[in-house]
């Protein structure tokens with residue numbers, strides 16, 4: 205079809221009112237935030253005009269007063285700001301979406317701390333979400349200005365007339381709709397002022413009483429704040445919570461403006477890392493608790509306040525995420541957080557270490573999630589080690605409850621790089637780690653006694669962090685202490701002694717066979733080695749790293765507890781005197797009638813017992829295992845006592 209007509213689609217203002225009323229903001233309560241923001245702006249503008257010398261009269265103490273009139277069903281907000289002339293009312297109020305803020309700021313070139321809140325020229329109209337009648341009573345600061353009264357009942361018609369007002373400033377009076385009467389309750393208004401306007405820089409009064417805190421600590425210079433000030437602010441924002449570990453004060457005005465105080469709380473295991481607790485402000489006006497779009501995910505466990513006029517807050521979430529400035533701000537905040545951690549590491553190592561349990565979770569989570577952050581913190585990512593590296597903590601500084609315990613003996617911590625460097629000669633590109641200090645104690649001891657250093661990776665997050673480290677250090681092998689025997693633990697020099705000339709069997713072969721027969725578990729691999737060191741146990745279980753990981757992964761995917769791997773190795777220490785005795789015992793010549801000799805039966809029982817003990821060192825027993833272990837123990841003790849009394 206040929207184009208018959210072209211034109212411009214016209215929008216009628218009549219259509220705009222219902223939209224404002226219904227959909228401008230889904231939350232009706234924010235009308236109060238908008239009107240108070242306008243009042244604060246008017247007061248700031250007055251100060252600016254006065255500073256510019258354009259106004260020489262008294263500015264007076266700034267204040268905003270909220271009045272509630274139950275009888276008239278009215279809520280009003282009065283400020284002693286700049287006021288408006290009839291011309292300004294026509295220009296700024298009648299023309300919806302024509303904000304004077306840009307124009308004003310351009311004219312007076314506002315300094316940063318005087319920044320104006322309003323930008324869009326729609327905030328005022330949000331009052332129609334709750335009011336059936338809105339009135340403005342205003343007198344401009346300008347010489348010779350006449351007070352005016354504007355009123356509108358939520359249609360496109362308004363009336364503008366002269367007013368009796370004699371005081372400079374503006375009063376906005378809302379006659380509330382029937383279903384919005386909650387805004388006549390003092391408690392509701394106080395709650396809203398605390399939520400949105402608590403830190404606005406002008407006293408807000410309900411009658412005689414000031415109901416906002418007014419001071420915004422994040423706008424202060426850090427040098428003016430003491431530790432107690434920071435803690436007090438935290439307790440105010442998050443009452444009944446444990447004090448934070450540390451904080452970072454962000455004060456940036458180039459290339460974007462962002463102020464804030466972020467706190468590191470103690471991290472609870474049940475913390476929801478998808479929900480942020482940082483409060484977003486725009487020019488000291490509370491905007492939202494949803495900081496998920498503005499700060500990188502790994503920073504979500506942090507708490508506190510971020511305030512920026514450069515975050516476009518009236519836009520959709522997806523737009524926010526894609527916004528370049530927002531991304532820059534997010535990166536900047538992350539960098540500041542990293543810097544603060546590095547500063548603590550440098551300047552107060554003892555505190556860093558004593559807070560490591562919480563900071564570590566955060567730093568590891570951040571490293572996994574953000575490459576830039578990882579690079580920033582990799583030199584301060586530490587692990588507790590079995591090596592004694594000299595005191596990280598000066599003598600006498602240990603406190604009860606600190607990681608180095610009551611005996612003031614500091615645990616040592618080091619980075620992966622330091623570990624690798626230090627152990628290069630002994631075992632290049634291998635990291636031995638322990639995930640459970642209690643259950644893996646035997647293995648850790650064995651390695652420690654042979655001078656092999658072990659790192660503790662026993663934090664909740666380490667299960668995910670070890671695979672991450674493996675990707676990072678691709679040529680390094682990470683071995684859990686029970687995964688493999690290090691060559692240095694094995695006495696290689698012991699000659700394979702042939703003890704049975706008929707079969708050519710060595711002692712090791714015989715031990716292996718004895719255990720295989722006695723235990724009769726096809727999935728269990730028996731391995732024999734002669735271990736160095738007097739304290740080496742008679743036997744221990746080895747869980748191959750890859751099989752164990754696979755099991756852990758499956759358990760995680762199915763949301764089940766990790767099962768003990770059925771495929772494992774019982775490593776029998778042929779150098780242990782008990783194992784050596786066992787061979788002699790199994791070959792014992794006592795034959796009693798038909799069947800097994802008593803000594804062979806006893807050696808079988810001891811084999812089972814040795815396996816029990818090795819299992820117990822790893823994971824403990826289930827109910828059946830415990831029962832047979834107790835039975836076996838009692839039988840063995842009975843035999844021992846029989847021997848003793850003979």
Ligand SMILES: Nc1ncnc2c1ncn2[C@@H]1O[C@H](COP(=O)(O)OP(=O)(O)OP(=O)(O)O)[C@@H](O)[C@H]1O
Pocket residue numbers: 238242243246283285286287288296297302303304305321322323324325326327328329374
């Ligand atoms: N209490 C007041 N005193 C003086 N001028 C006011 C007052 N309230 C509103 N105005 C004027 O009306 C204009 C429009 O206000 P409105 O709240 O609609 O938009 P805004 O504050 O500029 O932007 P936003 O939509 O972000 O709130 C303001 O820019 C200001 O010039």
